[in-house]
Structure formats: structure tokens, C-alpha cells
Amino acid sequence: MSHQLPPLRCTRCHTEYPVESLVWHCPCGGVLDVADFGARLPGRSELATRPATLWRYAEALPVPELAEVSLGEGMTPVVPAVGLADARVKLEYLSPTLSFKDRGAVMLATLAKLLGVRRLIADSSGNAGTALSAYAARIGVPCEIYVPASTSPGKLGQMRAHGAEVHLVEGNREDAARAAKAAAEAPDASYASHMFHPYFLHGTKTFAFELWEQGMPETVVLPVGHGTLLLGAYLGFQELLAQQLIPRLPVIIGVQSANCGPLAVAADTGSPSPAVITPVPTRAEGIAIAEPARGEAILAAVAATGGTILGVTDDQVHTARAELAAAGFYVEPTSAVCWAAIQAARTGAAPASPAWATATPHLTGPLTLALSGAGLKSPN
Numbered sequence: 001m002s003h004q005l006p007p008l009r010c011t012r013c014h015t016e017y018p019v020e021s022l023v024w025h026c027p028c029g030g031v032l033d034v035a036d037f038g039a040r041l042p043g044r045s046e047l048a049t050r051p052a053t054l055w056r057y058a059e060a061l062p063v064p065e066l067a068e069v070s071l072g073e074g075m076t077p078v079v080p081a082v083g084l085a086d087a088r089v090k091l092e093y094l095s096p097t098l099s100f101k102d103r104g105a106v107m108l109a110t111l112a113k114l115l116g117v118r119r120l121i122a123d124s125s126g127n128a129g130t131a132l133s134a135y136a137a138r139i140g141v142p143c144e145i146y147v148p149a150s151t152s153p154g155k156l157g158q159m160r161a162h163g164a165e166v167h168l169v170e171g172n173r174e175d176a177a178r179a180a181k182a183a184a185e186a187p188d189a190s191y192a193s194h195m196f197h198p199y200f201l202h203g204t205k206t207f208a209f210e211l212w213e214q215g216m217p218e219t220v221v222l223p224v225g226h227g228t229l230l231l232g233a234y235l236g237f238q239e240l241l242a243q244q245l246i247p248r249l250p251v252i253i254g255v256q257s258a259n260c261g262p263l264a265v266a267a268d269t270g271s272p273s274p275a276v277i278t279p280v281p282t283r284a285e286g287i288a289i290a291e292p293a294r295g296e297a298i299l300a301a302v303a304a305t306g307g308t309i310l311g312v313t314d315d316q317v318h319t320a321r322a323e324l325a326a327a328g329f330y331v332e333p334t335s336a337v338c339w340a341a342i343q344a345a346r347t348g349a350a351p352a353s354p355a356w357a358t359a360t361p362h363l364t365g366p367l368t369l370a371l372s373g374a375g376l377k378s379p380n
């Protein structure tokens, strides 16, 4: 091994594992994080000379830079929202495979290439699978994706176009995850899970670094299912704070579907753990996660910033998606949840609940929201 890769550490029992072991969770039941590796951001004058991809932060990433794995991911634009002078929109749907998942997928693909992994397995509600399919194709490694049978045809077509073997699993998102974990037990397989593999979060943390360059917001509004964008952003903001590049963490407001909102329910009741819920189907398929793998970490992260997690209804999502389209942003319904929450807070349509009471002052002030995935994949 010519590169020194930072090891993984269990968040519960603190056992360390070399990343080369392809371990994706601890036998104690804990999830893994990357052990400290002294991430550093280059100075602004140095950054000005770098390409407009997330590899501009190479010193802060847990893998050595391998330009040939890049599809040009990162450095998505930030533009003003229409109609709200104090809201800005980060266009994550302009990523190479049309969602923010490319930020994490490029880390997993780079790692897979370094380690000589022969087969990648993942489960997905769609966009993690399309991202991994594209990056697996880029490194020439076969890839199998387990998805709920109800996944949008546009996403399935995209995975197959990149050469992935797509397995349609009857049932919900959790059933797809179980099937993928079972398949990943095979000796030549590696579970490239966006929610379990912590290198994914070190890709999505570049979302925060970019906001630092593009203008730090007071409040960031993000969609949440497994929390890979939210936890990555939180990690990035923490690293910026540790290097004294920002004076404080921005307030992070996460938004779920009320039909499948274990974190929103927990935030409202003040519980540190995701609520046990019975999920109802939702238009927001990309965040229909009943059992978020890092749920406690998500709740702790938003609380540490003074933020919270909200739930929005499918009707609000439908309206918000149309409003975004009318403003020129064509995103999938999942990506409209943040706009729906902002509108609810600003029009007084928000429910009288503890989480909304916490969020409303922030949602009615200056903020940046993420538009996470493109509309063409999910026409309804």
C-alpha cells in the first residue's frame, strides 16, 4: 500500500479498523467514522489557482488525489432564489449524475480503485445508485445496486446505462438495504454504502467548504433521509470552525417528509434517537428512510447548531416543486422539501410544534438551501 489511508473508528466502542479491511460496520452495532487525519484546507490564494471540482480541497480529503476518477463533481453554483431577497439556492442537481451523491460516490470509487476492489454493491432509493453506477463505470469495476421496485424509472435507466446490474427488491427502502448487505457478504464484494461508509461523508463535507468560499450563510436548509448531505455538511463546518476559518457553525435545519419522518418526530418530542414510525409512501422518495443508520448523530448535529428537523406534507412538496419550476429550477419532488418548509414558515402555515417554533426564526431570515436532485429522473 503506497498510500497511508486514515483508519475507521467505531462511534460506539471506539475499535479501529484499517479501511483496507472493507469493514462497513462494527460487530458491536456501532457505525464507523474516519479516525482523525488532520484535514487542512489550503489558503484562499492557493484555492484560487485550483480547478473547480471538490479535488480543490485535496488536503482535506481522506484519499490521495486521483484526477482520473473525477467526473468534474463539486463547485455547484449558488444563485438567488426568486421572490425571496434573503434566500440563496445551491444547485446540487447540476452534479455529473444530477444529485449531490456524486460528492460521496467519487470518494468511494477512489477508495475502491486504490484498494483494488473487484465488485461494488450498494442499496439506494435511486440517486446514490446512479452516482455509484457512474463512478464504478469510470473506474471499470462491476457494480450491483439494490433498489425498491417502486424506484423512479428514470433513475433505473440511468443506472443500467452506466452498466450497473440493478436488482429490484419488493418492499421498502429497508428491504433493499437488507438484500444489499446479504449480497455484500460474498468474498469478492465490497459494500459501498453511502449511509454506512464514512468516506462518503468526507466527500459530502465539501458542500460546506464550497459555501465558505461562495459566502457563508447564517442558516442552511437541507433534505434529510439517511443524512449523508446533512452530516457531511456538519463535518465540513466543524472542520472550518476548528481551523478558525468561520466564527461559528451555521444553523442547520433538516427537512423530511411527514409521511416518513422519524427524525422530525424525534426533534419535536426532544428524543435523542429516531422515532419508531410506520412509513407511508411519499412523493419524496429520496428521503423515505424509516430507520436512518446515523439517526442519533443527525439529531445531535442539528441540535449543536441550534437547528432542528422538520416534516412537510406531500401536498406542500407538490406545491413547492411547482413553485421552484416556475422560478426556473427543475428538481425532483424530494428536493422540494426545503422550499416547502421555508414557505410554510414564511406564510404562517407551519404547525404549532416545538421543532417549528425553533426553526421559524431561522427560516424567515437569511439562508441557503440545497436543491439536491434533478427533476428529469422523477417526473411526478
Ligand SMILES: *Cc1c(COP(=O)(O)O)cnc(C)c1O
Residues within 6 Å of the ligand: 099, 101, 126, 127, 128, 223, 224, 225, 226, 227, 228, 229, 230, 286, 287, 289, 332, 334, 335, 372, 373, 374
Ligand atoms: C439521497 C438524496 C437525499 C437525501 O440524502 P440522505 O443522505 O438520505 O439524507 C435528498 N435529495 C436527493 C435528491 C437525494 O438523492
Ligand SMILES: [Zn+2]
Residues within 6 Å of the ligand: 010, 011, 012, 013, 014, 015, 026, 027, 028, 029, 030
Ligand atoms: Zn463498535
